[in-house]
Amino acid sequence: MSEHMKREAVARPLIFEIGSPESRCVEAPTLDVPDIDMAATLGSGARSRAVRLPHVTEIEIARHYQHLASVNFGVDSGFYPLGSCTMKYNPRIDEWACRLPGFSAIHPYQPAESVQGALGLMHGLQDALGEISGLPAVSLQPAAGAHGELTALMAIRAYHVANGDARKRVIIPDTAHGTNPATVAMCGYSVTQVPSNDRGGVDLEALKAALDTDVAALMLTNPNTLGLFDENIVAITDMVHAVGALAFCDGANLNAILGKVRPGDMGFDAMHINLHKTFATPHGGGGPGAGPVCVTDALAEFLPGPVVVKDADGSFALATPARSIGRIKAFLGNFGVLVRAYTYIRALGAEGITEVSEQAVLSANYVKERLRGAFDLAYDRTCMHEFVLSGERQRKQHGVRTLDMAKRLLDHGVHPPTVYFPLLVHEAIMIEPTETESLEVLDEFVDAMLAIAREVEENPEMLHEAPYTTPVRRLDEAAAVKQPDLAWKPAE
Numbered sequence: 378m379s380e381h382m383k384r385e386a387v388a389r390p391l392i393f394e395i396g397s398p399e400s401r402c403v404e405a406p407t408l409d410v411p412d413i414d415m416a417a418t419l420g421s422g423a424r425s426r427a428v429r430l431p432h433v434t435e436i437e438i439a440r441h442y443q444h445l446a447s448v449n450f451g452v453d454s455g456f457y458p459l460g461s462c463t464m465k466y467n468p469r470i471d472e473w474a475c476r477l478p479g480f481s482a483i484h485p486y487q488p489a490e491s492v493q494g495a496l497g498l499m500h501g502l503q504d505a506l507g508e509i510s511g512l513p514a515v516s517l518q519p520a521a522g523a524h525g526e527l528t529a530l531m532a533i534r535a536y537h538v539a540n541g542d543a544r545k546r547v548i549i550p551d552t553a554h555g556t557n558p559a560t561v562a563m564c565g566y567s568v569t570q571v572p573s574n575d576r577g578g579v580d581l582e583a584l585k586a587a588l589d590t591d592v593a594a595l596m597l598t599n600p601n602t603l604g605l606f607d608e609n610i611v612a613i614t615d616m617v618h619a620v621g622a623l624a625f626c627d628g629a630n631l632n633a634i635l636g637k638v639r640p641g642d643m644g645f646d647a648m649h650i651n652l653h654k655t656f657a658t659p660h661g662g663g664g665p666g667a668g669p670v671c672v673t674d675a676l677a678e679f680l681p682g683p684v685v686v687k688d689a690d691g692s693f694a695l696a697t698p699a700r701s702i703g704r705i706k707a708f709l710g711n712f713g714v715l716v717r718a719y720t721y722i723r724a725l726g727a728e729g730i731t732e733v734s735e736q737a738v739l740s741a742n743y744v745k746e747r748l749r750g751a752f753d754l755a756y757d758r759t760c761m762h763e764f765v766l767s768g769e770r771q772r773k774q775h776g777v778r779t780l781d782m783a784k785r786l787l788d789h790g791v792h793p794p795t796v797y798f799p800l801l802v803h804e805a806i807m808i809e810p811t812e813t814e815s816l817e818v819l820d821e822f823v824d825a826m827l828a829i830a831r832e833v834e835e836n837p838e839m840l841h842e843a844p845y846t847t848p849v850r851r852l853d854e855a856a857a858v859k860q861p862d863l864a865w866k867p868a869e
């Protein structure tokens with residue numbers, strides 16, 4: 378192993394550990410009011426000791442944050458093939474648009490007449506998403522994909538309740554994203570899981586056996602989280618409707634079908650869309666995102682309010698649907714994300730949107746074909762925007778796990794793909810290249826994966842210790858989740 382690979386980055390001090398007590402990077406203006414003794418005025422409410430703030434100069438603070446930014450990894454630093462997350466490049470024009478003062482310097486309490494441009498943008502986005510999804514009624518309120526799932530399921534429940542139909546179960550395939558069963562539970566329904574068939578689609582016999590008049594809905598994403606388009610989708614939604622249930626599409630995988638096929642035309646009654654995935658708004662680290670919900674006309678009156686409507690005189694107003702489930706987010710949702718998504722759609726236009734899905738699918742299939750042979754393919758089919766490899770061969774023959782290979786990718790400057798998801802694939806490696814990467818970048822990634830496959834055979838021990846070149850090496854991931862220690866504590 379080369380010295381370079383063994384190098385461990387030097388830990389940098391925290392901001393509290395640099396600078397000196399007399400350093401500062403702001404100067405308060407000259408006092409122009411009477412000087413009072415705060416401690417005397419506040420009495421027992423006063424602090425017993427000075428507040429502990431960093432004392433740094435402007436150059437120290439600039440370098441500190443510049444360093445932190447440089448050890449952070451994002452789409453702007455390199456390839457980020459995180460399956461199911463659509464980590465695509467976010468065009469800068471979207472950032473420009475959402476910072477325009479007409480959008481960034483308004484207040485949600487302003488009267489509608491004074492924010493017609495903002496409401497017009499929201500109305501335009503509702504229309505565009507309605508057209509893209511084939512589901513015409515749209516609420517922009519939900520703040521994330523999971524929030525959109527919950528909103529749609531609440532609307533579906535309200536629809537059944539309004540029909541005097543208290544149903545109890547929601548069907549979910551075993552490929553579902555973890556948020557789907559969580560949403561079902563939050564909505565007070567129970568989950569019935571159906572298995573996948575050998576082509577990675579829903580097993581129709583199992584679905585048939587699970588369906589009865591107790592079922593409120595099916596939750597399905599198409600393409601699913603294996604990156605496979607379910608060829609039986611129309612038969613599936615027909616079967617669901619035959620027992621009076623509704624079909625919900627988890628739309629987080631919309632990037633694969635944009636402009637090509639519409640969930641509404643597949644027979645879905647409702648879907649959520651992850652603007653922060655498909656419509657190129659930055660994501661990761663907890664948001665903000667946006668998970669608008671699109672539904673059929675039959676479900677429109679149950680959408681959360683308010684939605685933006687266009688009056689006969691052409692002006693825009695806020696209105697709450699007749700049997701609305703109520704408000705599910707403060708004000709009008711994450712407005713800045715909506716501006717970015719609208720800008721993205723308008724900048725690309727209908728043709729550009731279609732090219733997005735074409736390129737995304739082409740990139741995924743290209744990477745899949747180049748990796749064929751070195752890794753096992755979980756399902757050997759033409760994929761959509763992502764595909765799933767299995768590291769089972771590497772584990773069985775060489776004792777190297779998918780986690781080891783993912784960690785080794787960090788040494789190649791690549792953010793690892795999603796691993797160990799979906800759960801039904803052993804040692805899963807889920808790769809989503811997105812449409813924004815060049816052929817050169819895709820080839821570099823494949824070359825790194827092939828190099829790692831060779832290392833697995835030649836030097837498996839070395840992989841257990843990877844990564845070698847990152848600021849921190851292997852973390853205790855369970856402790857990091859269960860006992861996060863994120864706050865600096867001063868020495869007493």
Ligand SMILES: *Cc1c(COP(=O)(O)O)cnc(C)c1O
Pocket residue numbers: 461462521522523524554556598602627629630651666668
């Ligand atoms: C990302 C994702 C979700 C959840 O979206 P969030 O915005 O993270 O809540 C749901 N389903 C699928 C298939 C996803 O990829």
